Amino acid sequence: MKTIVLTGMSGSGKSTVGKYLSEKLKINYADIDEQIIRNEKKSINEIFAQNGEKYFRKLEKNTIFDVFQPENMVVSLGGGAFENEDTRNFLLKNSVVIYLKTSANIIYERLKISADRPLLNNNMNVEHIESLLNLRKINYELAHFSVSTDNRNIEEIGSEIIKYVQA
Numbered sequence: 001m002k003t004i005v006l007t008g009m010s011g012s013g014k015s016t017v018g019k020y021l022s023e024k025l026k027i028n029y030a031d032i033d034e035q036i037i038r039n040e041k042k043s044i045n046e047i048f049a050q051n052g053e054k055y056f057r058k059l060e061k062n063t064i065f066d067v068f069q070p071e072n073m074v075v076s077l078g079g080g081a082f083e084n085e086d087t088r089n090f091l092l093k094n095s096v097v098i099y100l101k102t103s104a105n106i107i108y109e110r111l112k113i114s115a116d117r118p119l120l121n122n123n124m125n126v127e128h129i130e131s132l133l134n135l136r137k138i139n140y141e142l143a144h145f146s147v148s149t150d151n152r153n154i155e156e157i158g159s160e161i162i163k164y165v166q167a
Helices: 014-025 032-040 044-067 085-094 104-111 126-140 154-166
Strands: 004-007 028-031 073-076 096-101 145-148
Touching: 004 014, 014 028, 014 073, 014 154, 028 032, 032 044, 032 073, 044 085, 096 154, 104 126, 145 154
Parallel strands: 004 073, 004 096, 028 073, 096 145
Antiparallel strands: none
């Protein structure tokens, strides 16, 4: 089975869905943000604060290329990882990219108490999330398949993805 890559905004459920798919399909799982945290021994917030977003995006790209396997893997990207053209083109060519489509209101509800989202920390409101979503949507929608996560449980989302990748 070709590797499954999950993309979408922070709070869209990439990590949760990724773990679920990995267990159901009995394949390896990699969460890029978690891998970066392990490698750097710092939180994403600390990396952003100490080194800036440009440095983080380079780490993110390198981590994706380091952990990627062409088959039998699920990869959860960070919310902005699919913005990088080289990464996006590589993943579209070598994996099945799934966009977890989630409304700004739902993202806000899921993340409003979170303090570990550097691009939202000082601007945690529906309007800012909506504007970021609108900027990224053009790239997210290049994914091979989209799944709405609004008001759906993990089994519904996971089943829809599994049907798609096994078709």
